[in-house]
Amino acid sequence: MDVDTRNMTPTNLIDKIVVPGDVVLDLxxxxxxxxxxxxxxxxxxxxxxxxxxxxxxxxxxxKYWVESSQKRYVPSLEDTVLGIVVEHRSxxxxxxxxxxxxxxLPVLAFxxxxxxxxxxxxxxxxxxxxxxxxxxxxxxxxxxxxxSGKAAEFGQLKxxxxxxxxxxxxxxxxxxxxxxxxxxxxxxISFETAVGFNGRVWVNASSPDDxxxxxxxxxxxxxxxxxxxxxMAEKLLQRLEKV
Amino acid sequence: xxxRREVIHIHLPxxxxxxxxxxxxxxxxxxVGEEGDDVxxxxxxxxxxxEFIAGKGAYVSPNGRSVRACLTGRRKVTAAPxxxxxxxxxxxxxxHKAHGAVPQPGSIVIARVTxxxxxxxxxxxxxxxxxxxxxxxxGIIRQQDVRATEIDKVDMYQSFRPxxxxxxxxxxxxxxxxxxxxxxxxxxxxVSAQSISGGTMVPISWTEMQCPLTGQIEQRKVAKVD
Numbered sequence: 196m197d198v199d200t201r202n203m204t205p206t207n208l209i210d211k212i213v214v215p216g217d218v219v220l221d222l223x224x225x226x227x228x229x230x231x232x233x234x235x236x237x238x239x240x241x242x243x244x245x246x247x248x249x250x251x252x253x254x255x256x257x258k259y260w261v262e263s264s265q266k267r268y269v270p271s272l273e274d275t276v277l278g279i280v281v282e283h284r285s286x287x288x289x290x291x292x293x294x295x296x297x298x299x300l301p302v303l304a305f306x307x308x309x310x311x312x313x314x315x316x317x318x319x320x321x322x323x324x325x326x327x328x329x330x331x332x333x334x335x336x337x338x339x340x341x342x343s344g345k346a347a348e349f350g351q352l353k354x355x356x357x358x359x360x361x362x363x364x365x366x367x368x369x370x371x372x373x374x375x376x377x378x379x380x381x382x383x384i385s386f387e388t389a390v391g392f393n394g395r396v397w398v399n400a401s402s403p404d405d406x407x408x409x410x411x412x413x414x415x416x417x418x419x420x421x422x423x424x425x426x427m428a429e430k431l432l433q434r435l436e437k438v
Numbered sequence: 439x440x441x442r443r444e445v446i447h448i449h450l451p452x453x454x455x456x457x458x459x460x461x462x463x464x465x466x467x468x469x470v471g472e473e474g475d476d477v478x479x480x481x482x483x484x485x486x487x488x489e490f491i492a493g494k495g496a497y498v499s500p501n502g503r504s505v506r507a508c509l510t511g512r513r514k515v516t517a518a519p520x521x522x523x524x525x526x527x528x529x530x531x532x533x534h535k536a537h538g539a540v541p542q543p544g545s546i547v548i549a550r551v552t553x554x555x556x557x558x559x560x561x562x563x564x565x566x567x568x569x570x571x572x573x574x575x576x577g578i579i580r581q582q583d584v585r586a587t588e589i590d591k592v593d594m595y596q597s598f599r600p601x602x603x604x605x606x607x608x609x610x611x612x613x614x615x616x617x618x619x620x621x622x623x624x625x626x627x628x629v630s631a632q633s634i635s636g637g638t639m640v641p642i643s644w645t646e647m648q649c650p651l652t653g654q655i656e657q658r659k660v661a662k663v664d
Contacts (some may be wrong), residue, residue: 238635238652299556330595332554 217245237307264363266291270329270394277391280320296334302337306346355399364417376416379428480509495531538572576616583620596657603630627661
């Protein structure tokens with residue numbers, strides 16, 4: 196029986212829940228292949244084993260990683276995060292992004308930022324920023340511009356309401372196509388949200404009732420499937436119409 | 439080589455006006471004001487309390503009669519200043535830190551990197567010129583001192599990691615917190631490092647080291663060791 200071994204996935208754990216210690220790939224059976232390992236996996240001599248509990252994912256052709264959800268955030272490059280300013284130093288702001296270390300946001304990392312127009316962020320200001328430097332050892336560095344130097348919605352988030360979630364829910368809200376709960380809410384209410392990969396969500400709408408409704412709907416949608424999210428959102432919206 | 443000292447007490451009448459005050463002079467190789475070159479250890483008898491004042495490194499024994507050493511070092515006798523009430527000499531112990539190494543500008547040190555930041559890296563100095571230190575010294579390697587070429591493009595994360603052992607040159611005594619170190623020479627830099635997987639890495643060029651367990655290559659500023 197000829198089996199085309201190149202197209203067969205070398206493991207049957209894709210999209211399944213794995214726990215630390217599970218052996219995912221046996222490298223002796225896969226010669227002359229390049230594999231890319233993402234977070235949650237490590238090389239243990241001849242096999243790839245799991246370091247973090249979660250769902251094993253594969254992005255063809257050869258990228259493997261473990262998707263897990265937790266309260267604390269591990270900074271990674273090019274993530275957009277919501278941070279809270281803790282301190283203002285001479286050349287950067289210290290920003291809390293729920294990571295092991297405080298992040299640095301250079302005072303010049305804004306569109307058209309010069310020494311003369313440094314933004315005045317007080318302690319407690321909510322900032323939407325992008326991670327530009329993240330290794331496990333040094334403090335992560337943020338920027339409020341995109342790669343080409345434009346502001347692109349980064350910067351201070353005014354008004355609205357911010358709440359904290361797990362990183363898994365944040366990723367679900369940011370997935371494409373649009374998350375079902377956001378789509379269902381958007382049909383009836385006009386609101387804006389900013390979601391950070393670090394597990395913080397900011398919601399703003401014209402009236403406080405809408406803000407509360409949207410926030411509650413998002414918080415409840417973490418473990419619901421797409422259809423369940425739509426049903427839940429519609430039930431909450433009916434309450435709004437009755438009043 | 440320990441010489442048993444004889445203490446000879448020469449008793450003169452109290453109101454002796456002789457210049458050479460021989461009351462209680464200890465006859466041995468020392469003379470007043472010089473250091474001896476034999477080593478005393480804690481607890482060793484130095485002199486009588488009636489003839490000597492206990493200085494730094496010495497103490498008067500509980501029975502109040504003898505002066506003994508409380509540090510390891512060499513004894514030094516200083517004459518009493520003229521015009522003081524007490525004309526006993528002072529005995530001190532000196533040279534007790536002489537056998538610990540202290541970094542001086544220009545010395546080559548071995549240090550372990552403790553923290554890596556955007557513009558500098560902190561390191562704990564462990565050996566100075568191949569002699570281990572007795573107390574911990576802190577050193578800082580600034581971004582501009584990591585290598586000799588292209589110093590503004592240095593990425594500290596690709597030069598050092600916490601836990602690396604580096605050979606560095608002491609540039610200066612630095613500030614109150616740390617010595618300033620430099621690795622800007624071929625023979626300076628990371629001497630030994632562990633990879634993420636835990637294996638001791640092998641240098642393969644002046645910027646790369648490879649882990650023998652997994653084959654992964656990591657970037658460091660590697661020292662050229664002959």
